[in-house]
Amino acid sequence: MNKFSLKVNEGLTLHFWVKTKAITSNAFLSVFSPSKKQPLCFKIQNVPCYYEFYSYQHPVNEEIEVEIDLESFDISLAYFFHPKTVEEEGVTYLDFSNGAVNFFSHGQTKQNYQQDTLRPKLHFTPYKGWMNDPNGLCFLDGKYHMFYQYHPNSLDWGPMHWGHAVSENLLDWRHLPVFLQPEQNLESLGATGGAFSGTAFKDPNSGEISFFFTERKAAYDLNHSYREVQKRTFWDNSHTTATKVSTVIDSQPVFVHHDFRDPKVWFDPIDNLYKMILGSAVDKTPAILLYHSKDKDNWEYHSVLYQAPEYFEKNSGRCVECPDFIQFGNIWVIIYGVVGYHEKQTGRHNLLYAVPGKLSHNTFIPISEPQCLDFGTDFYAMQSFNDGSRQLAFAWLHNWAVKGHIHPHYNGEMSAPRELTLSEDYQLLMRPAPEVNQKLANALCYKNGELTLEGNNQYVFSLEFKKIDGAFSINLLGDTTKINISFDKQSIKMIEKELNGGDLSYELCSSGRDAKFSSQTPSLNDMRIIFDHGIVEVFCNGGRICGTRRYINTLSCHTLYTEGSLNDGEIRFIK
Numbered sequence: 247m248n249k250f251s252l253k254v255n256e257g258l259t260l261h262f263w264v265k266t267k268a269i270t271s272n273a274f275l276s277v278f279s280p281s282k283k284q285p286l287c288f289k290i291q292n293v294p295c296y297y298e299f300y301s302y303q304h305p306v307n308e309e310i311e312v313e314i315d316l317e318s319f320d321i322s323l324a325y326f327f328h329p330k331t332v333e334e335e336g337v338t339y340l341d342f343s344n345g346a347v348n349f350f351s352h353g354q355t356k357q358n359y360q361q362d363t364l365r366p367k368l369h370f371t372p373y374k375g376w377m378n379d380p381n382g383l384c385f386l387d388g389k390y391h392m393f394y395q396y397h398p399n400s401l402d403w404g405p406m407h408w409g410h411a412v413s414e415n416l417l418d419w420r421h422l423p424v425f426l427q428p429e430q431n432l433e434s435l436g437a438t439g440g441a442f443s444g445t446a447f448k449d450p451n452s453g454e455i456s457f458f459f460t461e462r463k464a465a466y467d468l469n470h471s472y473r474e475v476q477k478r479t480f481w482d483n484s485h486t487t488a489t490k491v492s493t494v495i496d497s498q499p500v501f502v503h504h505d506f507r508d509p510k511v512w513f514d515p516i517d518n519l520y521k522m523i524l525g526s527a528v529d530k531t532p533a534i535l536l537y538h539s540k541d542k543d544n545w546e547y548h549s550v551l552y553q554a555p556e557y558f559e560k561n562s563g564r565c566v567e568c569p570d571f572i573q574f575g576n577i578w579v580i581i582y583g584v585v586g587y588h589e590k591q592t593g594r595h596n597l598l599y600a601v602p603g604k605l606s607h608n609t610f611i612p613i614s615e616p617q618c619l620d621f622g623t624d625f626y627a628m629q630s631f632n633d634g635s636r637q638l639a640f641a642w643l644h645n646w647a648v649k650g651h652i653h654p655h656y657n658g659e660m661s662a663p664r665e666l667t668l669s670e671d672y673q674l675l676m677r678p679a680p681e682v683n684q685k686l687a688n689a690l691c692y693k694n695g696e697l698t699l700e701g702n703n704q705y706v707f708s709l710e711f712k713k714i715d716g717a718f719s720i721n722l723l724g725d726t727t728k729i730n731i732s733f734d735k736q737s738i739k740m741i742e743k744e745l746n747g748g749d750l751s752y753e754l755c756s757s758g759r760d761a762k763f764s765s766q767t768p769s770l771n772d773m774r775i776i777f778d779h780g781i782v783e784v785f786c787n788g789g790r791i792c793g794t795r796r797y798i799n800t801l802s803c804h805t806l807y808t809e810g811s812l813n814d815g816e817i818r819f820i821k
C-alpha cells in the first residue's frame with residue numbers, strides 16, 4: 247500500500263483510469279481526513295478488470311491522507327487539479343513508476359519534456375497514451391485551446407476521449423483535464439467508438455462557444471455495425487468540464503450507410519441560419535453533407551455540398567473525414583481527408599486535399615481540381631480556426647496507414663502551428679506561424695556545404711533558404727540513417743536512407759516498398775525546413791508546396807550537408 251499526504255483546497259479533484267490486475271478484495275484508493283472522527287471519506291473498492299474512470303472531489307480545505315494500492319491495480323492515467331485555477335496552472339500528474347508516487351506539476355512536466363531526448367520541442371505531444379486529430383481548436387481571452395482525439399489507456403487507438411491543453415503562444419501548452427469521455431465504457435464491452443472528432447463554434451450573434459462532435463456508438467466491426475450521431479456540448483466557467491452534452495442529429499440520411507462524422511459549424515448571415523458540414527460517403531463516393539439549423543440544436547439535412555472525384559472511390563477511398571470549410575473573401579476552400587484512399591502513382595494513403603470554390607445559394611462550385619496539401623504522408627485531419635486576425639491550423643503528424651512511434655509513453659504528435667492564406671491563383675498556402683521563431687534563437691548564416699551540429703542543436707533546428715536558383719540536395723545525417731531532400735528542376739523529393747545507401751522510406755509506409763514522397767514543380771524559389779526529433783516539415787514557394795514526414799529512424803542530425811544552388815541560408819536553433 248502506498249500512502250501520501252496532500253494539503254488540499256476545497257474542490258481539489260482527482261481523476262484516475264484504473265483496472266485491477268487480478269480479482270482482489272483490496273480497495274484501490276482511500277482518502278482520509280485525519281482530523282475527523284470518521285476519517286475515511288472516499289474509497290474505490292471494486293475495480294473491474296478493464297479500465298474504468300473514477301473522479302473524486304474533496305469538499306474542504308485541509309490536509310488529507312491518500313492510500314493507493316499500486317500492486318494489485320494498473321493505472322493508465324492519474325492527475326489532480328483545482329477547477330478554479332487549472333486553466334492557469336494545468337493538472338498535476340501522478341506518476342507511479344518504480345512503485346512510488348511522484349507528482350509532476352505543470353512546471354515539472356515542462357522540465358521533464360525539455361530533458362526528454364525523444365520528445366519534440368516545437369510540436370505538441372500528449373503526456374501519455376494515444377493521440378490523433380486536433381479537435382475544438384479555438385481562441386478565447388488570449389488563450390488558445392487545443393482538444394484532441396485521445397485514448398489514455400494505451401499507445402494504440404481505442405475508445406475515444408477528448409484530451410485538452412491550453413497555450414498563450416501556440417507552442418507552450420499546459421495539460422488540462424480530459425474533456426470528453428465515451429458515453430459508455432467501451433473498454434467494458436471490448437468495443438471501439440466514443441467521442442470522435444469535432445470543432446468549436448463561437449456564435450457571432452451571441453459570443454457563446456459550443457462544441458460539435460461525433461459520438462460513435464459501440465462498434466464491434468469497423469465496417470458494418472457502427473452508428474455515428476452528432477452531439478453538442480458546452481464548457482463550464484473553468485473551461486475544463488464539458489456540460490449539457492446533447493445529441494443534435496441522431497440519424498444519417500437514408501442514403502448514407504455508416505460514415506457520418508466530424509461536424510464543422512458556421513453562421514450564414516445571408517440565410518440567417520447555422521450551417522454544418524459532415525464527412526460521409528454517398529453512393530460509395532467520399533462526400534460532404536450540408537445541414538442547417540435555426541438554433542444549433544435542431545438540424546435539417548440540406549444537400550450534398552461536395553462529392554469527391556470518382557478516382558477516390560476507385561482507389562479504395564471510403565469516406566471524407568474531418569471536412570473544413572474556410573472563407574477567404576468571396577472564395578471558400580473545402581479541406582478534406584479521404585480515408586482508405588491509395589494513391590497508385592506514389593503508394594501513399596489517406597491524403598488531405600483543398601478545393602477552392604464559390605458558394606452560391608448553398609451550392610459549392612469548385613474552381614480547381616483537388617490540391618493535395620502535402621507531399622509527405624504524415625499530415626492528416628488538419629483543423630483550422632480563426633484567432634481574430636488570421637487562420638491557423640494544426641494537423642495530426644501521422645495517418646492511419648503510418649502509425650509507428652518511438653516514445654515509450656505516448657503515440658501521436660501535432661504539426662507545428664501553421665498560418666493559412668489563399669494566393670491570388672487560389673492555392674492554399676501554409677506557413678509556420680511566426681510564434682515558432684520565438685522558441686528559436688536568432689538566425690545564423692548558413693553556408694552551403696557541411697556543418698557539424700552538437701548538443702540540442704542536433705535535435706531541433708530550422709533551415710531556411712530565401713533564394714534558390716536551381717537543383718540542390720540537402721542531407722540531414724543521423725547515426726545510421728540520413729534524410730535527403732532534393733530538387734532536380736522537375737520535382738522536390740524527401741527520402742530517408744540507410745547510411746550505407748539503402749532506401750528506408752518504404753519502411754514507414756504499410757503500402758509497400760514503392761511509396762514516393764515528392765511534388766512536381768519546375769521551380770523552387772524558397773524553402774524552409776523545420777526539424778524536430780525526426781519530424782520534418784518542409785515549406786516551399788511561400789507555403790505553396792509542403793511536405794511533412796515523421797521519421798522514426800533519424801531522430802537527430804549530427805551533420806548537415808548541402809550542395810547545389812542554395813543561397814543566403816539561415817539556420818536557427820532552439821533557445
Ligand code: FRU
Pocket residue numbers: 378379395406442443444460507508567568626627
Ligand atoms: C480522422 C478520424 C475521424 C474520426 C477520428 C476518430 O483521423 O478517423 O474521422 O472522427 O479520427 O478517432
